[in-house]
Amino acid sequence: MRCYFSYSAPAAGNYTLSYSTYDYGNNPASGSLTFALGDVVPPVVSLTYPADGASIGTTTSKFNFTMYDTNFTANSTYTNNTCTLYINGTAYGNATSLNSSTTNGSITNNANLTNGTYTWLIACTDGSGNTANSASRTLYVDNSTGPSLTVTAPPSYSYYNRTITVAYTVSSFSFNRTTVNLLNGTSGALLSSTNVSGAGTVSVNLTAPGDYLYNVSVTAYDNLNRNTAVTKINVTAEATAPTLAIIWPNSSVLYAPTNATYNSSVVKLNFTATDAFSVANCSYSTDGNGTWTPAACSNTSMINVSLGSFASGTHTVQVKANDSSGNVRYASATFVVDTAATSTTTVSNSGTVAVAANTTNVALLSNVSNANITANSSVMGDGTAGLNITIPTLSLTTDNLSATLNGTLNATINTTGISYRLEFQTANTTITGPTNWSGALQLPTVKSTTSVSPPSVSGYNSAVLSVVEVGFGSERLNLSSPARLVMAGQGGAQHVGYSRSGGTITPITATCDNDTSAGIGSNNECVIYGNTGGDLVIWTTHFTSFSVFALTPTTSSGNGGSTYNPAPPNVMQPVTTTPTTTPSSNPSTSKTLPTPTYPNSQPSTGQTPPTAPTKPSSSGSTPTQPPTQPSSGSKPTAPAAAPSGSNNFNVEAPAAPAPGGDAFGVVLTIIGLMVVVGLVGAAAYLLLKPEKKGRL
The missing domain is CATH 2.60.40.10 (Immunoglobulins)
Known part of the structure; x- marks a missing residue:
């Protein structure tokens, strides 16, 4: 009789099999069998170091692993476990006598590794000859000191628009990344940071936040975190043109x-x-x-x-x-x-110079001081053509251009209309204007009365009577010391103001303390109405357009209208003065106007406005009356002689009046004064008459 059976041993080793059997007569028989079973299960190998894709910076390194042998039995004949390191398929060392079920092993490569990329694993064989390989890993070997980095742009102290182009070349056996930073060029503060993963030749555009100085830094890193940095300083980004x-x-x-x-x-x-x-x-x-x-x-x-x-x-x-x-x-x-023009009069010596005909420009040479220039109506005509005077001593800055006079300067402009005189009484006055000014000073030039707009004054109609422009067109010129502008015969019952660029007239409300540069006080300009000679005097620290204008009430009172104009708000009421004339011994013959006198220092006269009629008090006082009419036999007095040292200039006399013109003017004056007295009396009567009640 044959019997068959199977048995799975738990592990390799020596075993004894015992058995018993019986025949049909139930007679027993027994025995045993001793035998040995071999190890057919390979070990399990896992890698622990270096990590997959790791980099090392040396030629040798430890390679660590763990081996697990499931059939290992201590003191058995199956204990001779062996592990081998393979790099790119070549053995680089081994570990033997790993006599435990779980072994943490380490193998150091026995040959130097050059820079490059490698694949490695561990193979282990147990005592029964069973072999197993670990999974493979990639290893980068980099024995250099760090990445190689060359920055080709931007160079230090370079200029860009708002876009700064950064160009560089980087190489490394274990390249990781490149970081490009934009920094404030003064404080070093980080403004932006860009990481670039690619190696080789790289270009990166950085956007600057504004016109400023910047620094650009480029830093390359390898997998061992070694880095190479290059910084470019003072890189200017600007998008604004000069x-x-x-x-x-x-x-x-x-x-x-x-x-x-x-x-x-x-x-x-x-x-x-x-x-x-x-x-x-x-x-x-x-x-x-x-x-x-x-x-x-x-x-x-x-x-x-x-x-x-x-x-x-x-x-x-x-x-x-x-x-x-x-x-x-x-x-x-x-x-x-104009290559044919001969329109310049050159002033080469100090003293008085008469401007030649057809002249549009007077050139002062640098050695001339205290010049007196006169341009008669034969040169100036109606004064609209203009006359410039060029000042040689100029100074230019980024903000302005200035011209300094050598000593004093007086310029008389006689036109067929009004005569003007411009005086720089303070020596070495500096005139400052915009950078587009050439240093050519425009002497008083007559402009159209429509070139400016009259001021708006409540209750009054305003009308521009004359406009004269001084300086540099509509641009403002500032003076280091006040200048004196005289308008001959314009000191009557009129108003004066200034304007710029053809705008609305700004009334000059300040009256001068006296007729000197000190009389302007803290004002930018002041005015004297009716100085000796009946002229208008303006002291000013700036040049622009000056205008004479009149104000008349929009409504009339009484019969024939009002003869007294109260001063409107913020506008000084000038004094009405009677121009002085020298009567001819024969009224039927022509007369000659006296020469106006302009003293260097003379208190202004007639500066107090006339007083309007007032209602009498209960005590019965009479109202204040306007200036009384002169007697019929009185004659206007001639002006006093000019004091010594005064600045005199001649005003061309107008054409002689027709015979009998003087007598006719006197009659009109008397009639006008009578109308004034009548109107004032009527006004007083209306104020004093008793009120009547109960009647419509």
């Missing part, structure tokens, strides 16, 4: 052969180019010819260039300025050349 201003030439002067300052044979170009950081280059072109000529320039400095000569006519010069960030600014100016 400020460009052309000083000369300008359209306010005529370039002529005899003009010492603005000579047509050599036209000068003067301009300033200003930038918050740097002006890189400048160039100019004339008359749109398309050719740009370089002009050496630097930030904030005035650039002087000779443009050469031009034919008669209007010409244009264009200037452009580039900053280092590539921003461009353009500016242009026009100027007029």
Whole structure:
């Protein structure tokens, strides 16, 4: 009889099999069998170090693992477990006699590794010859000191627009990332940070938040966290173009052969180019010819260039300025050349100079001081053509241009209408204007009465009687010391004010303490109505347009209207003065007007406004009356002789009146005064008469 059975041993080793059997007679039989079973289960191997994808910075390293042998039995013959390190398929060392069921092993490679990428694993064999391999891992070996980094842009002290381009090349056996930072160039504060994962040649654009100085830093990291950093400093980002201003030439002067300052044979170009950081280059072109000529320039400095000569006519010069960030600014100016003109009178000596005919410009040479200039009506006509005087001592800054007189200056402008006198009584007065001013001072020039708007005064109609412009057109010129402007024969019952750019007249409300520069006090301007000679005097610390205007009430009272205009709010009421004349011995013959006198220091006269009629008090006092009418036999008195040292100038007399004109004027004056007395009396009667009640 044969018997078969199967048995699974729990592990490899020596076993004894015992058995018993019975026959049909139930007779027993027994026995045993001793045998050995071998190990057929391989160990389990897992890797612990280095991690997959790790980098090492040395040529040798430990490779750690864990081996687990399920059939390991202590003191058995199956205890000789062996593990081997394989790198890229080549054995680099082993570990033997791993006699435990779980073993934490370590193998150090026995040959140096060069820089590069490797694949490694551990293979273990147990005592029964069963072999198992671990999973493989990738290893990077980098024996360098860190990444290699070269930054090609931006260079230090460079200029960009708002976009800064950063270019660099980075290499590493174990590259990790590159960090590009934008920093405040002054404080070093971090403004933005960009991480870039790619190696090789890389370009990154950074956006600057404003016009400023920046630093750019580039740092490359490898997997061992070793880094290489490069910093570029003082990188300027700017999106604003330079400020460009052309000083000369300008359209306010005529370039002529005899003009010492603005000579047509050599036209000068003067301009300033200003930038918050740097002006890189400048160039100019004339008359749109398309050719740009370089002009050496630097930030904030005035650039002087000779443009050469031009034919008669209007010409244009264009200037452009580039900053280092590539921003461009353009500016242009026009100027007029008259190669045949002889319109300049040159003042080369101190003293009195009469302006020649056909003159539009008076050129002061630098050695001239205390000049007195007179332009008669044969030169000035009605005064609308204008006359400029060029001052040689100029000073230009980025904000303004100033001209300083050498000593004092007096200029008399006699027109066929009103005569004017402009006096700089304080020596070495400095006149300051905008940068586009050429230093040419416009002497009093008659303008249309419609060129300005009269002021609006409640209860009054206003009308502009005359306008005279002084200085630089509608631009304001400021004076370091007050100047004196005299309008001959304009000191009657009128008002005066100033305006700018054709705007509304601003009344001058301050009266001068006296007729000197000190009389202006703390005001910018003051006025004297009816000084000796019946003229209007304005002391001012600025030049602009000055206007004479009249105010008349919008409603009338009594019969024939009102003869007294009360002062409107904030407007000084000037005094009505009777112009003094020298009567002829024969009324039928023509007369000659006296020469007005302008003393250097004379208290203003007639500054108190006339008093309006007042209602009498209960005591029965009589109302104040206006100035009484002179007797029929009285005659106007001639003006007193001018005191010694006074500034006299001649006013051209108007055409002689028709025979009998003086007598007719006296009759009109008497009639007018009688009307005044009648109106005042009527007003007093209305104020004093008793009220009647109960009647309509």
